[in-house]
Amino acid sequence: MLIKVVCYMRDAEQTRQKILAIAADEIHKHGFNATSLSVILSKCEISKGALYHHFANKLELGYAVFEEIYTPMFLATWQPAVEVEDPIEGLCQFFTAMSENMTCEDIICGCPLNNLCQEMASVDEGFRLRILTMQQQLNQMISTNLQKVSQQLRNDIDFSQVSYFIVATFHGSSSLSKSSLNKELFQKVINELCQYIRALKK
Amino acid sequence: MLIKVVCYMRDAEQTRQKILAIAADEIHKHGFNATSLSVILSKCEISKGALYHHFANKLELGYAVFEEIYTPMFLATWQPAVEVEDPIEGLCQFFTAMSENMTCEDIICGCPLNNLCQEMASVDEGFRLRILTMQQQLNQMISTNLQKVSQQLRNDIDFSQVSYFIVATFHGSSSLSKSSLNKELFQKVINELCQYIRALKK
DNA sequence: TTTCCAACAAACCACTTGGTCTGTTAATAT
DNA sequence: ATATTAACAGACCAAGTGGTTTGTTGGAAA
Numbered sequence: 001m002l003i004k005v006v007c008y009m010r011d012a013e014q015t016r017q018k019i020l021a022i023a024a025d026e027i028h029k030h031g032f033n034a035t036s037l038s039v040i041l042s043k044c045e046i047s048k049g050a051l052y053h054h055f056a057n058k059l060e061l062g063y064a065v066f067e068e069i070y071t072p073m074f075l076a077t078w079q080p081a082v083e084v085e086d087p088i089e090g091l092c093q094f095f096t097a098m099s100e101n102m103t104c105e106d107i108i109c110g111c112p113l114n115n116l117c118q119e120m121a122s123v124d125e126g127f128r129l130r131i132l133t134m135q136q137q138l139n140q141m142i143s144t145n146l147q148k149v150s151q152q153l154r155n156d157i158d159f160s161q162v163s164y165f166i167v168a169t170f171h172g173s174s175s176l177s178k179s180s181l182n183k184e185l186f187q188k189v190i191n192e193l194c195q196y197i198r199a200l201k202k
Numbered sequence: 203m204l205i206k207v208v209c210y211m212r213d214a215e216q217t218r219q220k221i222l223a224i225a226a227d228e229i230h231k232h233g234f235n236a237t238s239l240s241v242i243l244s245k246c247e248i249s250k251g252a253l254y255h256h257f258a259n260k261l262e263l264g265y266a267v268f269e270e271i272y273t274p275m276f277l278a279t280w281q282p283a284v285e286v287e288d289p290i291e292g293l294c295q296f297f298t299a300m301s302e303n304m305t306c307e308d309i310i311c312g313c314p315l316n317n318l319c320q321e322m323a324s325v326d327e328g329f330r331l332r333i334l335t336m337q338q339q340l341n342q343m344i345s346t347n348l349q350k351v352s353q354q355l356r357n358d359i360d361f362s363q364v365s366y367f368i369v370a371t372f373h374g375s376s377s378l379s380k381s382s383l384n385k386e387l388f389q390k391v392i393n394e395l396c397q398y399i400r401a402l403k404k
Numbered sequence: 405t406t407t408c409c410a411a412c413a414a415a416c417c418a419c420t421t422g423g424t425c426t427g428t429t430a431a432t433a434t
Numbered sequence: 435a436t437a438t439t440a441a442c443a444g445a446c447c448a449a450g451t452g453g454t455t456t457g458t459t460g461g462a463a464a
Contacts, residue, residue: 172374
């Protein structure tokens with residue numbers, strides 16, 4: 001029985017996941033519109049029939065990539081940064097580590113959420129709402145964790161505003177540094193961002 | 203002689219400017235790749251022959267829009283903000299005025315420089331270099347004007363870093379707020395940015 | 405063993421895109 | 435008046451796009 005399952009020559013869920021993974025990569029690299037279905041097909045080594053068996057159209061594929069790949073990836077990335085005893089240091093270390101570990105290719109590709117927001121938010125309502133939800137989730141995650149240590153922080157802090165500010169700056173830096181082909185600009189902005197974050201403390 | 207000039211039924215420079223203006227608007231609204239030449243043609247009420255008489259191809263049209271429309275517009279927008287006695291207040295008032303005067307449509311369209319950077323910097327070298335130059339110009343403009351009043355500012359300031367930080371945050375906020383259809387997010391981030399800028403003073 | 409359908413394969417289609425090519429006309433220099 | 439060329443007009447084209455349709459096959463249930 002087990003062998004039977006393993007030896008399936010057709011595993012619908014597996015091909016679906018393969019499509020999602022490769023589509024996520026392509027969309028990250030080239031954006032949604034510039035991503036060609038035929039490229040996805042050839043990289044997946046499947047036919048058009050297979051793709052359209054699993055997804056109604058390109059847009060639905062895009063939504064699935066957002067919900068099943070980007071969203072969990074995003075939350076898994078940010079959560080450990082703020083759900084610690086000291087979220088201030090958590091965020092700073094998170095940003096510093098990122099700016100150190102990032103390759104130039106990462107810089108060029110940018111943040112998937114920021115990319116899609118920039119490209120699709122004003123074009124497609126489905127994407128817009130999904131992005132908005134994601135941003136609100138992220139904002140709440142950061143702001144509530146900052147609020148937990150509010151006694152260590154300055155009194156004039158608007159937590160929601162500060163959280164949006166942090167994310168905006170992060171996205172801005174990842175956009176800014178796309179034009180230079182190195183990490184210098186990115187690191188500069190991240191440096192300043194860490195200074196700003198640490199200055200939130202009393 | 204004057205009448206002759208005015209009464210030209212064909213004014214090459216005028217049609218060229220018309221193309222540039224409409225192309226700039228289309229690129230701003232839809233991005234470079236999503237901008238269709240046929241749409242430009244119909245909005246300009248010209249033929250394909252006319253367009254290709256003035257520009258070698260779509261890319262060259264894009265470069266011309268960047269150099270002849272976006273760049274001067276951009277410099278003319280930022281210059282008055284920093285070339286004043288008090289650039290700190292100049293920047294804050296600039297940002298505040300912008301967030302107040304902006305319509306929702308402006309929010310959705312975003313900043314042309316940020317848009318193109320995000321879309322084209324990693325795709326086309328010609329765009330990348332032009333964007334990089336523009337960013338360096340802007341950075342120098344801001345940092346030198348901040349440096350002029352350095353005696354009023356804190357001692358630990360890295361002027362180039364701070365300037366990039368400011369621009370990155372501005373661009374990040376314009377990207378972030380595309381997903382919400384109102385100015386709230388934009389204003390929040392701009393508020394926090396003004397606080398940050400004012401805190402640069404001693 | 406047969407039946408049935410999910411899971412594909414692949415030809416086909418309408419449509420749009422950037423770009424070319426050939427022809428025409430307005431204006432100017434001679 | 436004529437020749438010349440800049441400034442167009444518009445038909446045409448190959449390539450690529452997302453999407454549809456028809457056909458095939460593997461595998462599990464009856």
